[in-house]
Amino acid sequence: MHIAITGAAGFLGQRLVQQLIASGELRQQPITRLTLLDQVEAPLPENPGSILVMSIALDITAPGALECVLEQRPDVIYHLAAVVSSAAEADLELGMRVNFDATRALLEGCRVQELTGTRLVMASSVAAYGGELPDVLNDMTALHPENSYGAQKAMCELLINDYSRRGLIDGLVLRLPTIVIRPGRPNAAASSFASSILREPLNGEAAVCPVPTDLAMFVMSPGKVVDALLHGAEVPGEALTPFRAFMLPGITVTVAEMLEALHEAAGEPARSRVRHEPDPRIEAIVASWPARFETTKARQLGFVGDDSFKQIVDAFMSECGHKRVNA
Numbered sequence: 001m002h003i004a005i006t007g008a009a010g011f012l013g014q015r016l017v018q019q020l021i022a023s024g025e026l027r028q029q030p031i032t033r034l035t036l037l038d039q040v041e042a043p044l045p046e047n048p049g050s051i052l053v054m055s056i057a058l059d060i061t062a063p064g065a066l067e068c069v070l071e072q073r074p075d076v077i078y079h080l081a082a083v084v085s086s087a088a089e090a091d092l093e094l095g096m097r098v099n100f101d102a103t104r105a106l107l108e109g110c111r112v113q114e115l116t117g118t119r120l121v122m123a124s125s126v127a128a129y130g131g132e133l134p135d136v137l138n139d140m141t142a143l144h145p146e147n148s149y150g151a152q153k154a155m156c157e158l159l160i161n162d163y164s165r166r167g168l169i170d171g172l173v174l175r176l177p178t179i180v181i182r183p184g185r186p187n188a189a190a191s192s193f194a195s196s197i198l199r200e201p202l203n204g205e206a207a208v209c210p211v212p213t214d215l216a217m218f219v220m221s222p223g224k225v226v227d228a229l230l231h232g233a234e235v236p237g238e239a240l241t242p243f244r245a246f247m248l249p250g251i252t253v254t255v256a257e258m259l260e261a262l263h264e265a266a267g268e269p270a271r272s273r274v275r276h277e278p279d280p281r282i283e284a285i286v287a288s289w290p291a292r293f294e295t296t297k298a299r300q301l302g303f304v305g306d307d308s309f310k311q312i313v314d315a316f317m318s319e320c321g322h323k324r325v326n327a
């Protein structure tokens with residue numbers, strides 16, 4: 001089993017690589033090769049065992065960039081390379097090239113190489129939704145994105161669905177809830193604050209909350225998202241039709257509830273490290289993302305979410321070696 005990952009140096013890419021190495025198999029077949037693709041050279045895993053891991057630095061927007069990999073006929077391609085929300089909003093041309101044109105080139109490359117049995121798993125986003133929405137969305141809710149990132153993701157969803165319908169590829173698009181708590185440093189995603197307001201105080205640092213505390217978000221932990229990416233390679237193609245894009249089973253939580261969970265986990269000193277400084281630009285983007293979903297299709301297909309926000313906080317704290325104040 002040969003697996004290729006675009007965006008392999010990124011946050012999800014790196015966690016996915018670790019999980020694939022740890023499990024050693026996918027679709028009940030041993031993983032023999034992993035090809036890591038990113039504009040920066042993705043770090044090689046420390047103990048790959050018998051898996052041959054190659055890390056290739058390439059710009060997926062360069063003409064023919066992916067040919068050398070597609071010629072090797074990977075069994076599964078995880079397409080995670082992207083320019084995230086704020087960056088795609090700030091630079092339309094860059095967002096279009098990376099988020100849309102490169103996905104189209106990838107699909108065309110698969111068509112030319114006749115990779116009809118290759119499972120392509122792409123990460124889409126809650127940002128693909130927007131406009132006038134019902135209180136609770138479901139998998140049939142139309143996509144009317146209100147930002148360029150969401151529009152680019154929505155266009156990719158349609159393309160992957162159509163290439164799959166034509167039998168040119170075996171595609172699957174997972175709409176990811178906002179991922180919290182992301183370790184590391186803040187990034188250019190509009191949702192970056194949702195991790196910062198928990199991660200920084202838990203690490204003894206100050207954080208800024210740019211949105212009102214009654215804002216609700218649809219969230220999932222990094223661990224459950226990576227589990228879903230793995231499961232995305234396993235689901236049979238016949239079970240996915242007619243539309244191969246759907247929302248993963250996140251949970252709905254308000255910013256106030258997130259801060260309350262922080263307070264419960266680490267006490268008042270941690271909670272008081274969060275300052276409230278409204279940023280209308282961030283609020284406008286994040287408030288356009290819906291927060292309540294029926295995720296029937298994902299659940300029927302065996303995707304599993306977090307039980308509670310407390311579980312998300314606990315998972316992060318245990319990963320970082322933090323102890324709850326009331327433990």
Ligand SMILES: NC(=O)c1ccc[n+]([C@@H]2O[C@H](COP(=O)([O-])OP(=O)(O)OC[C@H]3O[C@@H](n4cnc5c(N)ncnc54)[C@H](O)[C@@H]3O)[C@@H](O)[C@H]2O)c1
Nearest residue numbers: 007009010011012038039059060080081082123125176179
């Ligand atoms: N993290 C989240 O909350 C979230 C939510 C919804 C969807 N997603 C999607 O999941 C995927 C992975 O997200 P992430 O959080 O790991 O993002 P990330 O920014 O950490 O990783 C993206 C990677 O893509 C690479 N990349 C960007 N442009 C490239 C180019 N031209 N050529 C080659 N590589 C390029 C970057 O170098 C980076 O390593 C993305 O498609 C993102 O849109 C993430």
